[in-house]
Amino acid sequence: MTTGKQLYSTLADGKLTVEVVEKEFAAPQGNSVLVQMEAAPINPSDLAILTSAADLDNAEYTPGKFVADMPEPFYSAQKARHGQRLPVGNEGAGTVIAAGDTEAAQALMGQRVACVPGNAYSQYCYADAGMCLPLGDITSEQGASAFVNPMTALGFVETAKMEGQSAILHTAAASNLGQMLVKICQEDDIPLVNIVRKAEHVALLKGLGATYVVNSSDDDYFKQLKGAIETTGAYYGFDPIGGGNMVDTCFKAMEQVAVSKMTEFSRYGSEQAKKMYIYGRLDFTPTMLTPAYGFGWTLSGWLLTPFLANAGLETMGRMRQRVLAGLTTTFASSYKSRVNLEEMLTKEAATDYRTMKTGEKYLVTPHA
Amino acid sequence: MTTGKQLYSTLADGKLTVEVVEKEFAAPQGNSVLVQMEAAPINPSDLAILTSAADLDNAEYTPGKFVADMPEPFYSAQKARHGQRLPVGNEGAGTVIAAGDTEAAQALMGQRVACVPGNAYSQYCYADAGMCLPLGDITSEQGASAFVNPMTALGFVETAKMEGQSAILHTAAASNLGQMLVKICQEDDIPLVNIVRKAEHVALLKGLGATYVVNSSDDDYFKQLKGAIETTGAYYGFDPIGGGNMVDTCFKAMEQVAVSKMTEFSRYGSEQAKKMYIYGRLDFTPTMLTPAYGFGWTLSGWLLTPFLANAGLETMGRMRQRVLAGLTTTFASSYKSRVNLEEMLTKEAATDYRTMKTGEKYLVTPHA
Numbered sequence: 001m002t003t004g005k006q007l008y009s010t011l012a013d014g015k016l017t018v019e020v021v022e023k024e025f026a027a028p029q030g031n032s033v034l035v036q037m038e039a040a041p042i043n044p045s046d047l048a049i050l051t052s053a054a055d056l057d058n059a060e061y062t063p064g065k066f067v068a069d070m071p072e073p074f075y076s077a078q079k080a081r082h083g084q085r086l087p088v089g090n091e092g093a094g095t096v097i098a099a100g101d102t103e104a105a106q107a108l109m110g111q112r113v114a115c116v117p118g119n120a121y122s123q124y125c126y127a128d129a130g131m132c133l134p135l136g137d138i139t140s141e142q143g144a145s146a147f148v149n150p151m152t153a154l155g156f157v158e159t160a161k162m163e164g165q166s167a168i169l170h171t172a173a174a175s176n177l178g179q180m181l182v183k184i185c186q187e188d189d190i191p192l193v194n195i196v197r198k199a200e201h202v203a204l205l206k207g208l209g210a211t212y213v214v215n216s217s218d219d220d221y222f223k224q225l226k227g228a229i230e231t232t233g234a235y236y237g238f239d240p241i242g243g244g245n246m247v248d249t250c251f252k253a254m255e256q257v258a259v260s261k262m263t264e265f266s267r268y269g270s271e272q273a274k275k276m277y278i279y280g281r282l283d284f285t286p287t288m289l290t291p292a293y294g295f296g297w298t299l300s301g302w303l304l305t306p307f308l309a310n311a312g313l314e315t316m317g318r319m320r321q322r323v324l325a326g327l328t329t330t331f332a333s334s335y336k337s338r339v340n341l342e343e344m345l346t347k348e349a350a351t352d353y354r355t356m357k358t359g360e361k362y363l364v365t366p367h368a
Numbered sequence: 369m370t371t372g373k374q375l376y377s378t379l380a381d382g383k384l385t386v387e388v389v390e391k392e393f394a395a396p397q398g399n400s401v402l403v404q405m406e407a408a409p410i411n412p413s414d415l416a417i418l419t420s421a422a423d424l425d426n427a428e429y430t431p432g433k434f435v436a437d438m439p440e441p442f443y444s445a446q447k448a449r450h451g452q453r454l455p456v457g458n459e460g461a462g463t464v465i466a467a468g469d470t471e472a473a474q475a476l477m478g479q480r481v482a483c484v485p486g487n488a489y490s491q492y493c494y495a496d497a498g499m500c501l502p503l504g505d506i507t508s509e510q511g512a513s514a515f516v517n518p519m520t521a522l523g524f525v526e527t528a529k530m531e532g533q534s535a536i537l538h539t540a541a542a543s544n545l546g547q548m549l550v551k552i553c554q555e556d557d558i559p560l561v562n563i564v565r566k567a568e569h570v571a572l573l574k575g576l577g578a579t580y581v582v583n584s585s586d587d588d589y590f591k592q593l594k595g596a597i598e599t600t601g602a603y604y605g606f607d608p609i610g611g612g613n614m615v616d617t618c619f620k621a622m623e624q625v626a627v628s629k630m631t632e633f634s635r636y637g638s639e640q641a642k643k644m645y646i647y648g649r650l651d652f653t654p655t656m657l658t659p660a661y662g663f664g665w666t667l668s669g670w671l672l673t674p675f676l677a678n679a680g681l682e683t684m685g686r687m688r689q690r691v692l693a694g695l696t697t698t699f700a701s702s703y704k705s706r707v708n709l710e711e712m713l714t715k716e717a718a719t720d721y722r723t724m725k726t727g728e729k730y731l732v733t734p735h736a
Contacts, residue, residue, distance in 0.1 A: 048635045077660055081633045242659060265449045267416045268671055279663065287657040291610060291649045292445055295671040301663030303636055 001026060002034065002097070004123030005341050005366065008085045009049050014075055016054040018088075020064035020341045025124045030100040032126050033108050038140035040092030040120035041333065042344075042353050042362040043148050044240070044280050050088050050121075051354045052078065053284060056347070064342045066350060089120030089364070093135060093143035097124075104129040112138070114146035121341060123366045133320060138327050144363060145176070145333040148304065150323040152279065153180040153331075155307045156238050157188060158315060159277075167191040169229070169237030171246050172282060173213070174201035174358045176333045182210045183330040191232035195225065195246075201358060225253040230260075235274045238302065243283030247276045247299060248290055255293035269294025277302035282356055335363040369394060370402065370465070372491030373709050373734070376453045377417050382443055384422040386456075388432035388709045393492045398468040400494050401476050406508035408460030408488035409701065410712075410721050410730040411516050412608070412648050418456050418489075419722045420446065421652060424715070432710045434718060457488030457732070461503060461511035465492075472497040480506070482514035489709060491734045501688060506695050512731060513544070513701040516672065518691040520647065521548040521699075523675045524606050525556060526683060527645075535559040537597070537605030539614050540650060541581070542569035542726045544701050550578045551698040559600035563593065563614075569726060593621040598628075603642045606670065611651030615644045615667060616658050623661035637662025645670035650724055703731040 002025040010017045028034045042050070052074055059068035070078075093114040099105040112135040115127035135143040160168050170181055173194035185192040186209055194205050194213045202213045212228040215221060229235070235254045239247050251274055258272035274293065279302040289299070308316050323331050336359070339349050344364055353362040370393040378385045396402045410418070420442055427436030438446075461482040467473040481500040485493035503511040528536050538549055541562035553560040554577055561580045562573050570581045580596040583589060597603070603622045607615050619642055626640035642661065647670040657667070676684050691699050704727070707717050712732055721730040 045635075073660075080627055080630070081635075084633055086633070248654070259448055262448070265452055265454070267413075267449075268673070271674065281659045284659055286616070286659075287655075289655040289657070289667075291652055291654075292441075295647065295669030296674065298666060298668040299657075300666040300668075303663040305636070306639065306664070 002124055006119060006122035006124075007088050007341055007344070009088050010083070010085045011052075011070060011075070011078055011081050012083045014070060015067055016052065016070045017067045018050065018065065018345055020345065023122075025126075028098050028100045028105070028126055031102045031105050031129045032100045033096045033105050033113075033129055033132065034098040035094040035113060035115055035117070035125045035127055035132075036097045037092050037094040037120060037122055037125050037366050039094070039144035040089050040364045040366070041145045041148075041335070042364060043090060043145075044282065044356050045148060046088060046090055047354055047356070049086055051350065056351050056354060059347070059350075061345070061347045064345060066345050066347075087119030087122065089122065090118060091116045091145065091147040092120035092125070092364075093140040093146065094125070095140070096132075099129070102129065108132055108134065111135075112140055112143065114143040116147045121344065121364050121366065123341075133324055135327075141363065142328055142332070146323055146327060146331070149177040149180060149333065150331040151308070151319055152304050153177050153184055154319045154322065155304055155311075156181060157184055157190065158311060158319070159302070159307065160190070160236060163236070163275075165236040167193070167232040167234035167236065169193040169195070169234040169250060171195045171237065171239040171250070172241055172358070174198070174204055175240070176359075176361060177240075179205070179208060180331055182208045187330065191234065193225070193228040193232055193234045193237070204359075222249070222253060225249070226257050229253055230257045235272055236276075238277045238279055240278075240280030241283045242278045242281040242287055243285035245288050247278065248288055248292075250276055251289070251293045251297050269296060272296060274298070275300070279303065333361065334359070336360040338363045338365050338368065340364070340368045341366050370492055374487060374490035374492075375456050375709055375712070377456050378451070378453045379420075379438060379443070379446055379449050380451045382438060383435055384420065384438045385435045386418065386433065386713055388713065391490075393494075396466050396468045396473070396494055399470045399473050399497045400468045401464045401473050401481075401497055401500065402466040403462040403481060403483055403485070403493045403495055403500075404465045405460050405462040405488060405490055405493050405734050407462070407512035408457050408732045408734070409513045409516075409703070410732060411458060411513075412650065412724050413516060414456060414458055415722055415724070417454055419718065424719050424722060427715070427718075429713070429715045432713060434713050434715075455487030455490065457490065458486060459484045459513065459515040460488035460493070460732075461508040461514065462493070463508070464500075467497070470497065476500055476502065479503075480508055480511065482511040484515045489712065489732050489734065491709075501692060503695075509731065510696055510700070514691055514695060514699070517545040517701065518548060518699040519676070519687055520672050521545050521552055522687045522690065523672055523679075524549060525552055525558065526679060526687070527670070527675065528558070528604060531604070531643075533604040535561070535600040535602035535604065537561040537563070537602040537618060539563045539605065539607040539618070540609055540726070542566070542572055543608070544727075544729060545608075547573070547576060548699055550576045555698065559602065561593070561596040561600055561602045561605070563618075566726075572727075590617070590621060593617070594625050597621055598625045603640055605643075606645045606647055608646075608648030609651045610646045610649040610655055611653035613656050615646065616656055616660075618644055619657070619661045619665050637664060640664060641666070643668070647671065701729065702727070704728040706731045706733050706736065708732070708736045709734050
């Protein structure tokens with residue numbers, strides 16, 4: 001029996017409580033292994049449970065705990081989790097310190113692995129041996145983000161290929177995930193239009209070798225965007241922002257490029273199919289779609305888990321091998337700050353990582 | 369040579385001019401026939417060219433003409449048609465008074481036909497013999513709307529079948545098209561959830577035999593909607609409104625029904641795929657999508673022409689035969705007012721038909 005600390009998030013009576021709880025971890029059974037977690041990133045997808053729309057500025061902070069008001073409509077919208085104590089943290093890496101009796105589990109004993117336990121903000125986690133990625137010489141910090149961002153970025157390219165697309169547009173493109181996508185698209189020779197909002201992000205992506213980087217803060221942003229779409233033929237994109245008018249702007253630019261190639265006016269707009277996927281909600285305000293690009297468009301949600309379920313084991317295995325081979329290059333992540341479980345729940349940390357600023361990702365080190 | 373009047377719409381210098389113009393019609397060639405147009409409906413899809421967002425309240429009306437300001441951003445958005453004199457009117461019916469020399473064209477001489485000439489607000493139109501639907505004993509008024517609404521309503525059912533759906537949701541469902549959809553779904557035994565906004569429309573659709581009619585003006589509208597979705601399994605719908613929150617409300621209701629069937633909380637929402645098509649823009653304000661139904665949704669534009677091009681000639685032929693057989697029953701249209709070309713361009717008529725009120729469709733009778 002191992003004793004360790006784990007983070008839990010509970011939504012009840014209009015309040016979100018996140019706290020560190022002491023817990024006992026029994027010996028793993030069957031194909032399961034027990035991982036001593038050494039590093040786990042805070043990804044935007046973790047924030048849905050970790051902070052959601054809670055009022056962190058006015059929360060009550062005590063050591064190893066915060067209690068924050070959850071405003072409406074967000075409180076009611078999460079009715080299904082009211083009163084439930086939920087673990088947090090999709091992914092991380094650490095060392096296998098105990099293993100079930102299967103051959104696959106036993107083979108991992110003592111190895112450093114990346115895993116997706118769902119309770120990664122914990123000193124110990126159970127993981128299925130088949131889902132563990134043995135890291136070899138790679139450190140836990142280097143392997144901590146081996147799943148969510150790499151598989152999502154690769155998933156975009158796989159989705160585009162499945163749908164017969166030869167170019168991709170990506171918004172909020174200076175993120176860790178965006179940087180991976182730049183490198184993947186270079187390796188696979190896929191033209192990629194990157195939209196960023198700061199000159200330093202243009203420089204960052206150009207430094208990685210990106211060809212098309214459009215700055216939404218520039219006066220001629222829309223003209224830049226149309227030019228990049230025209231050159232690449234990217235009528236197909238991925239957006240992690242969700243709210244506001246980013247998707248609308250992309251559809252408008254795509255349509256205007258397509259219309260500029262038409263020789264005859266059509267009241268229905270161009271026949272060019274335009275497709276965007278929303279894969280995140282950096283902005284919780286409504287997505288706004290104006291009637292400015294006819295009816296030849298599709299907007300859809302994109303999520304890693306159903307994509308993988310649909311892609312099948314063979315594709316997933318191929319993707320995992322590619323990630324492992326490139327963990328310190330193509331799929332390398334960088335972190336702004338390292339915090340342990342108690343430091344995660346201070347006002348200073350929580351109000352900072354919840355802003356999800358580009359290039360300012362946090363890494364949780366539960367044993368530090 | 370035949371002389372007759374035709375309507376033209378021109379957008380230039382910030383103004384929309386619609387006027388009746390005298391024109392000469394030469395003898396038709398090849399597979400073309402000349403139709404003396406007797407009846408043509410004003411459909412929402414015609415208004416994109418006929419009125420668009422023009423300021424009809426303050427327009428200048430003279431006999432057979434109006435000139436109205438076109439506000440921004442709508443003026444600039446239609447840049448591709450600036451200065452062009454466009455014919456108006458998708459569809460209509462009339463009598464073939466001259467024919468080209470092909471067998472198919474000659475066979476139509478003297479017959480009453482429905483057609484889709486694109487300039488139906490005219491005393492005479494050219495039509496391809498292959499696209500004409502001979503009406504037999506059916507009157508021109510009965511056959512005037514044989515294409516746009518019937519083929520669209522049938523197209524929804526065909527699309528649903530192609531995508532493996534067994535139930536459909538339809539908004540603004542009391543329209544002529546909506547009434548057709550009620551009858552088609554009865555014939556094909558497809559559960560249909562109808563959303564309307566008035567008690568009289570509930571009665572209208574129930575009178576046609578509709579089982580699920582939800583009134584968005586009722587206090588318990590959202591509960592009614594969830595109940596109908598739960599009973600029918602309609603996670604798939606068509607919306608002609610476009611702007612505002614109708615699609616958002618449908619997605620919310622679908623997701624809440626799906627979540628209510630889940631035994632375990634998921635931060636990502638249900639795994640139930642939800643799909644809506646926007647096929648019209650009764651509301652020109654932006655479509656608003658809130659982050660309240662995870663990532664398992666798709667919203668797409670739907671338009672008849674690309675659907676038919678994709679469905680192929682065989683499907684299209686089968687659909688046309690079904691329409692013809694049901695023109696006075698399943699696919700019957702009704703009209704509030706009849707106007708000739710000059711009456712169409714009066715303030716009284718134009719400000720009325722542009723509101724697109726349910727059950728208040730106009731019929732243009734160019735020779736009356």
